[in-house]
Amino acid sequence: MKRRDFLQFLGLASVGTQVSTQLLAGVDKLPTPHLPNLAPSLDDKLSLVEGLNSEILLRWGDALNSVDKFGFNNDFIAFHPLSESSALLWVNHESVNPVFIKGTQRTKENVDLERMEVGGSIIEIKKEKNRWSLVKNSPYNRRLTSFTEIPFAWPEKIMGSNTAIGTLAGCAGGYTPWGTFLSCEENYDMFWGERDRTGKVITQSWLRWNEFYKIPPEHYGWVVEIEPKTGKAKKLVSLGRCAHECAAVTKAKSGKIVAYTGDDTINQHFYKFISDSESSLESGKLYVASLEKGEWISLNIEDQPILKKNFKNQTEVQIWMREAAKMVGATPLDRPEDIEFDPLTGNVLVTLTNNKVNKNFYGSILKISEKDNDPGSLKFTHETFLAGGKNTGFACPDNMVFDPKGNLWFTTDVAGDAIGQGPYEGFGNNALYVFLRSGTHKGKIIRAAIAPKEAEFTGPCFSPDYKTLFLSVQHPGEESPSLQELTSQWPDGGIPKPSVVMLQGPLLDKITSGNL
Numbered sequence: 001m002k003r004r005d006f007l008q009f010l011g012l013a014s015v016g017t018q019v020s021t022q023l024l025a026g027v028d029k030l031p032t033p034h035l036p037n038l039a040p041s042l043d044d045k046l047s048l049v050e051g052l053n054s055e056i057l058l059r060w061g062d063a064l065n066s067v068d069k070f071g072f073n074n075d076f077i078a079f080h081p082l083s084e085s086s087a088l089l090w091v092n093h094e095s096v097n098p099v100f101i102k103g104t105q106r107t108k109e110n111v112d113l114e115r116m117e118v119g120g121s122i123i124e125i126k127k128e129k130n131r132w133s134l135v136k137n138s139p140y141n142r143r144l145t146s147f148t149e150i151p152f153a154w155p156e157k158i159m160g161s162n163t164a165i166g167t168l169a170g171c172a173g174g175y176t177p178w179g180t181f182l183s184c185e186e187n188y189d190m191f192w193g194e195r196d197r198t199g200k201v202i203t204q205s206w207l208r209w210n211e212f213y214k215i216p217p218e219h220y221g222w223v224v225e226i227e228p229k230t231g232k233a234k235k236l237v238s239l240g241r242c243a244h245e246c247a248a249v250t251k252a253k254s255g256k257i258v259a260y261t262g263d264d265t266i267n268q269h270f271y272k273f274i275s276d277s278e279s280s281l282e283s284g285k286l287y288v289a290s291l292e293k294g295e296w297i298s299l300n301i302e303d304q305p306i307l308k309k310n311f312k313n314q315t316e317v318q319i320w321m322r323e324a325a326k327m328v329g330a331t332p333l334d335r336p337e338d339i340e341f342d343p344l345t346g347n348v349l350v351t352l353t354n355n356k357v358n359k360n361f362y363g364s365i366l367k368i369s370e371k372d373n374d375p376g377s378l379k380f381t382h383e384t385f386l387a388g389g390k391n392t393g394f395a396c397p398d399n400m401v402f403d404p405k406g407n408l409w410f411t412t413d414v415a416g417d418a419i420g421q422g423p424y425e426g427f428g429n430n431a432l433y434v435f436l437r438s439g440t441h442k443g444k445i446i447r448a449a450i451a452p453k454e455a456e457f458t459g460p461c462f463s464p465d466y467k468t469l470f471l472s473v474q475h476p477g478e479e480s481p482s483l484q485e486l487t488s489q490w491p492d493g494g495i496p497k498p499s500v501v502m503l504q505g506p507l508l509d510k511i512t513s514g515n516l
Contacts, residue, residue, distance in 0.1 A: 068121075093170065101113050335354060353398055454478045
């Protein structure tokens, strides 16, 4: 145990108290219990720290039933229990890589194949002897794709329609107190492009789906709510439209539902929605954060003269929420992504992945402390919870999950073409980390798992007993120029396959029980 660690143990490290040199004489000689940790790696494999093991639950293309197959680039995972030994999982399918689907040539046939690969999967799983497996041909197993018709939960039409065709770009998400999944449509412009309020194209579609289907881009960028047992879905216009990464749901002291969302784009914003209801997200009031003022600013058109001057109605505000947020003075942030609630303090944590334009290459985790610890409050304070960089050993924090002891498990998202290069040299592949907040090694960070080449871990999700951590391995080998020049062959050799894996083992048990 080092001198500073011992001072922190005594609670004296930051108060400048003089301590007897006799007391400290033997501190550096005290034995330190072993702390398992992985060294950075650029290997094309899933590496695990001592005490963890993994098993693949589902691979891209695995059959769910006689019709549906597991989609591409799985991301967010949500767990809906049916019994102690069975559950439904929702898994987002965020994006496609044409190289692995049918090729980069833009034809309607190829686009139609790609449209079937995104959306989400509902799957039934069962547990036998602490091992989870897919229930093949379960009546619950189904897919939502970019062809699925989904209504807007809003009193007015969106770009002339009450329904959208499909959901896509689902990144992270959430789970409601009444047991529904929330899937967040993020980089929809990749598929359909984007335009401003005048109709001017401001972002071209990279996949060029819009050349074959004339679908408004305004039908995407929403939070989608899905019923686990039926797959029935609706798009929640109430939460506004942007590159939603996450929708974290809790309750205010009043009992009303509160949802936090982030816009995963450089210099975009952090939002909060306070529902009118204790059991619905369909109506309420939308706010955006000003860190400078420590205030949640209303985006209701009746509260803001500047919005009333520039928008025709609240529906326009919801569609062009980004523009409205800037008008009212929201704070631009470094790609706000995942959001979780600290079980030890009640604080709201937000991953700020990076901002390369502003030379913030490593990102951080932001802590929001609501006034009176009430999610319904409109006042807050903020500070950095953890900062990425060489000192902490991680870069570009992305998805998070807490365990019962308040230990924070989080993943990283260094872009595939930047891994191991420039400012990211020495960090290795993307990884899963644990920030320990209990036990002997409180305050330490463990690199617990390392992803294959060019992949990232996403969607960390615990089973209710905390014996299993479900984790997506997304886009391995994403920089492969062709099927003949693969940069990854994980997990089976040949074409890389995004997959859901399950982590278990004695180390997981020790950490989640606070005994490490």
